[in-house]
Amino acid sequence: MIRKKILMLGDFAVGKTSLVRHYIDNTFDDVYLTTIGVKVSKKMLAVNHVELELLIWDIEGETPSKKIPKAYFKGASGAIIVCDASRKETVEGIREHIGDLLAFNREAKYVIAYNKSDLLSAQQKETLSLSENTFLTSAKDGSQIDILFTTLAKEILL
Amino acid sequence: MRNVQIILNAILSKNIFEYILVDRKLHVISASQGVRKYVNAMPKEGDDVLEYLPELVGNEEEIKQIFVEKYCLYTLESVYKNNDYVNISVEYCDQNTAIILLHNITAITRAQQNLLQYSNESTLLYNTLQKVVDSQNTMLFVTNAEKIEFANKKFLNFFHAENIEEIQKKELKLYQKLDASLQNYRELFVSLKEGEKYLKLGKDIFIVQATQIEAAHTLFTLTKITDFPHEMQLDPLTGLYRKDYLNEMVEKSLQEKRNFALVVMDLDNFKQINDTYGHLTGDKVLKAFVMLLKQHIRKTDLLVRWGGDEFLLFLEDGSPENAILKIENIRKLIDEYHFETIDHLSCSFGLSYTKENDSVDSLLQRADKALYEAKIKGKNKVLFKEE
Numbered sequence: 001m002i003r004k005k006i007l008m009l010g011d012f013a014v015g016k017t018s019l020v021r022h023y024i025d026n027t028f029d030d031v032y033l034t035t036i037g038v039k040v041s042k043k044m045l046a047v048n049h050v051e052l053e054l055l056i057w058d059i060e061g062e063t064p065s066k067k068i069p070k071a072y073f074k075g076a077s078g079a080i081i082v083c084d085a086s087r088k089e090t091v092e093g094i095r096e097h098i099g100d101l102l103a104f105n106r107e108a109k110y111v112i113a114y115n116k117s118d119l120l121s122a123q124q125k126e127t128l129s130l131s132e133n134t135f136l137t138s139a140k141d142g143s144q145i146d147i148l149f150t151t152l153a154k155e156i157l158l
Numbered sequence: 159m160r161n162v163q164i165i166l167n168a169i170l171s172k173n174i175f176e177y178i179l180v181d182r183k184l185h186v187i188s189a190s191q192g193v194r195k196y197v198n199a200m201p202k203e204g205d206d207v208l209e210y211l212p213e214l215v216g217n218e219e220e221i222k223q224i225f226v227e228k229y230c231l232y233t234l235e236s237v238y239k240n241n242d243y244v245n246i247s248v249e250y251c252d253q254n255t256a257i258i259l260l261h262n263i264t265a266i267t268r269a270q271q272n273l274l275q276y277s278n279e280s281t282l283l284y285n286t287l288q289k290v291v292d293s294q295n296t297m298l299f300v301t302n303a304e305k306i307e308f309a310n311k312k313f314l315n316f317f318h319a320e321n322i323e324e325i326q327k328k329e330l331k332l333y334q335k336l337d338a339s340l341q342n343y344r345e346l347f348v349s350l351k352e353g354e355k356y357l358k359l360g361k362d363i364f365i366v367q368a369t370q371i372e373a374a375h376t377l378f379t380l381t382k383i384t385d386f387p388h389e390m391q392l393d394p395l396t397g398l399y400r401k402d403y404l405n406e407m408v409e410k411s412l413q414e415k416r417n418f419a420l421v422v423m424d425l426d427n428f429k430q431i432n433d434t435y436g437h438l439t440g441d442k443v444l445k446a447f448v449m450l451l452k453q454h455i456r457k458t459d460l461l462v463r464w465g466g467d468e469f470l471l472f473l474e475d476g477s478p479e480n481a482i483l484k485i486e487n488i489r490k491l492i493d494e495y496h497f498e499t500i501d502h503l504s505c506s507f508g509l510s511y512t513k514e515n516d517s518v519d520s521l522l523q524r525a526d527k528a529l530y531e532a533k534i535k536g537k538n539k540v541l542f543k544e545e
């Protein structure tokens with residue numbers, strides 16, 4: 001069996017923990033509980049008839065005063081870069097997270113989640129210009145979460 | 159060796175450390191009983207340790223390196239395992255064995271988490287509040303010890319600044335634009351206690367208000383007035399209104415048939431002061447004079463500057479006698495005040511009081527005549543003209 005480590009990267013409170021929880025347990029909680037350290041969750045999936053175990057690293061979000069420990073980056077094949085589509089400052093943080101990931105591993109694959117899409121109006125959604133491998137997700141209503149993870153898995157297995 | 163064992167047992171019995179021994183292939187050799195609570199099952203001999211500790215996936219090569227370099231150590235901090243937080247470290251034991259230590263740090267991590275949660279929630283609240291104030295149509299800024307510490311988007315945009323640091327670099331002295339006699343924001347705040355002021359910035363006029371928020375923080379708001387009755391001009395030197403504003407006030411009061419006094423005042427020998435001490439001193443005298451006067455008139459009175467060293471005062475008062483008494487007090491006050499550089503200054507006053515069929519002009523004319531008489535009768539006098 002193939003095991004791959006992937007990271008959830010993004011500023012704090014953008015919904016990294018919630019995305020993982022929805023992906024694994026199909027549940028959502030409105031209450032914000034700050035993640036500290038790292039929690040690894042396993043998810044089995046079959047991609048193009050290949051069995052793959054994703055080890056999803058949900059880590060403490062980056063805050064202005066605390067960078068994500070680089071030790072967590074070791075051995076990661078890819079990352080899901082998450083921002084809160086309703087908060088501009090977290091969208092602006094995406095570039096830096098991608099930079100950090102690639103600085104550590106140039107081969108790493110990534111997909112981007114514009115999360116909390118349920119908070120956006122139809123008009124706001126239209127004005128977003130999303131590039132390739134970018135998904136408008138919601139951990140609240142579950143939209144685009146499966147495709148987010150499977151796209152990354154496919155990229156990694158390529 | 160015995161001592162080490164005692165210490166080890168003590169540590170293990172406190173549930174602070176658990177261990178798994180693994181071979182060169184990272185297969186389990188044995189494990190301490192307490193490991194179960196972190197990994198949900200008891201690791202059996204021969205199991206792949208990555209089944210229990212998937213946190214190590216991706217780092218297998220680095221960990222195996224321990225057997226080559228012997229003293230090297232692999233660590234991973236603050237890993238959440240089944241409601242506990244552990245630090246995981248892998249150390250060399252002998253050429254066929256490595257020990258994986260699980261160090262329980264739940265207590266301290268929970269404490270850190272509380273702090274982090276508090277700090278993150280504060281940051282989110284701060285961001286939210288920032289958005290709230292940015293959505294306001296009013297320009298606002300907060301000072302702390304004379305430094306502009308916070309400003310909303312409207313304010314930043316108006317002064318072509320991207321952020322608060324750029325505003326700070328500009329060292330905006332808005333109080334000077336409002337009233338040249340003000341030295342700092344503290345004084346502006348104090349002067350605003352007497353009532354809001356108007357500030358002209360470019361083509362726009364703003365109402366300026368201030369609120370003390372905490373001991374250190376003062377909030378200033380600048381609200382744009384869109385339809386102002388007429389192009390209002392403030393005298394930049396003294397911050398006083400100009401005569402047309404007084405005209406308006408007088409006309410309004412006449413229409414409402416209210417009784418009031420109008421005072422024209424002129425500093426005595428001001429030209430000499432300018433000639434002897436220079437115009438800068440002259441300006442300072444004017445400012446000091448205005449400050450002094452403002453301290454002794456009421457909020458409802460209106461003092462305006464009417465060119466050079468002439469001022470007008472609108473005094474709502476029950477009788478001419480009352481008004482005369484007040485002005486006489488002011489005359490004395492100035493006469494006895496020690497002005498910087500010039501020391502002594504006096505002023506002459508001409509007074510008129512409303513009567514039937516009065517207009518702005520008739521009131522002014524009488525006050526002006528009274529002033530003229532005060533001057534020829536030796537200055538430093540208050541005269542009232544009834545007819």
Ligand SMILES: Nc1nc2c(ncn2[C@@H]2O[C@H](COP(=O)(O)OP(=O)(O)O)[C@@H](O)[C@H]2O)c(=O)[nH]1
Pocket residue numbers: 010011012013014015016017018019029030031032033034035061115116117118119137138139140141
């Ligand atoms: N409306 C909405 N709220 C979300 C969504 N995802 C997360 N949240 C909320 O945002 C807050 C932070 O989420 P969390 O997953 O802890 O963020 P993390 O710090 O990035 O792990 C929590 O209160 C969640 O309930 C979403 O898609 N929509």
Ligand SMILES: [Mg+2]
Pocket residue numbers: 013016017018033034035058059060061
């Ligand atoms: Mg989290």
